[in-house]
Amino acid sequence: MNVNRRHLLTGTVGAAAVALTASACASEDGDSGSGGGKKVGIAMPTKTSERWIFDGDNLKASFEEQGYEVTLQYANDVAADQVSQIETMIGQGVNVLVIAAIDNKSLNGVLAQAKESDITVIAYDRLILDTPDVDYYTSFDNTKVGTLQGTYLVEKLGLDAGEAGPFNIELFAGALTDNNTKYFFNGAMEVLQPYIDGGQLVVLSGQTDLEQVATENWDGAVAQDRMETILTSFYTGGQQVQAVLAPYDGISRGIIAALDGQGYTTMPPVTGQDAEVDSVKYIIDGKQAMTVYKDTRALADVTVDMVVAVIDGKEPEINDDSTYDNGDHVVPAHLLEPVSVDVTNYQAELIDSGYIDEADLA
Ligand code: BGC
Secondary structure (H helix, E strand, O other): OOOOOHHHHHHHOHHHHHHOOHHHHOOOOOOOOOOOOOEEEEEEOOOOOHHHHHHHHHHHHHHHHOOOEEEEEEOOOOHHHHHHHHHHHHHOOOOEEEEOOOOOOOOHHHHHHHHHOOOEEEEEOOOOOOOOOOOEEEEEOHHHHHHHHHHHHHHHOOHHHOOOOOEEEEEOOOOOOOOHHHHHHHHHHHHHHHHHHOOOEEOOOOOOOHHHHOOHHHOHHHHHHHHHHHHHHHOOOOOOOOEEEOOOHHHHHHHHHHHHHOOOOOOOOEOOOOOOHHHHHHHHHOOOOOEEEOOHHHHHHHHHHHHHHHHOOOOOOOOEOOOOEOOOOEOOEEEEOOEEEOOOOHHHHHHOOOOOOHHHHO
């Protein structure tokens, strides 16, 4: 995957281009943008998932182009470590914090400290809950991520075209500590539930509640274990799994490994998210059906533009002021559009846009 370069982006990614503001034209020599030596702390969750590495790299590069001094930290999915990293950043005198939270409810204390120091706080991709101290939110339309996944399965099985089924489906969701999880799952279930109610889709495991289908830490190995248990407990009479709702590519690959281990030679459609290189390879090989592509370069741009506006005392560009109530207030948000990608459009969406280098797929 490629590190963001604004001047490339404007030409290649339509959605990103719309999000760019005048600040996108700032100089790229690293010291004459609007940052003027101001400090940004970026707290990312983990390096085990490809997307966060690119988010971190893209944000760092874009902030540095604007003249900001950047501290970038990863906390290996340990919420308490993320809190300490943020405390350290506050101690270093950052002006802005950009945080992709590991646990959406563990940051209240540290964010109160941030506010005492007048730091602008941006919740990056994952909303931070139950605190007055988050100023803005940048993300994608998270409900739509789920509806794209659910719709893909319905269309793949032909349910929308009148196929009666019944088809066996199993459901997976992300980590309960991530605010996005319920948006993804509810978005997918809006599409799938009517077919479950109508008997065209059957969940043989009976596991349909978010708490039952959630995956701790978004961990593919945890999902693989759960899929194995489902297969050996509920698919013992020759039944086949015919579709799997999976929220994220790492989880999808865990599920596919479990199916593989149980002798599936043709994979049922398994969904995903993030357009990770390994999953795009699976899509090309017919092992994973689809992924939801979210252009993290565009998200970094929107976030940097927002910070630049705030620091310059201007109104940042917001396109949603109603969806994301964090339990304290509705957080003004800038949301981008996710895109459904499968074997028919990965070339145009991922390669031609420069998001993935074709050579990485070899
Ligand atoms: C992000 C997804 C990602 C997941 C696991 C979510 O908060 O929105 O893009 O797949 O976390 O890292």
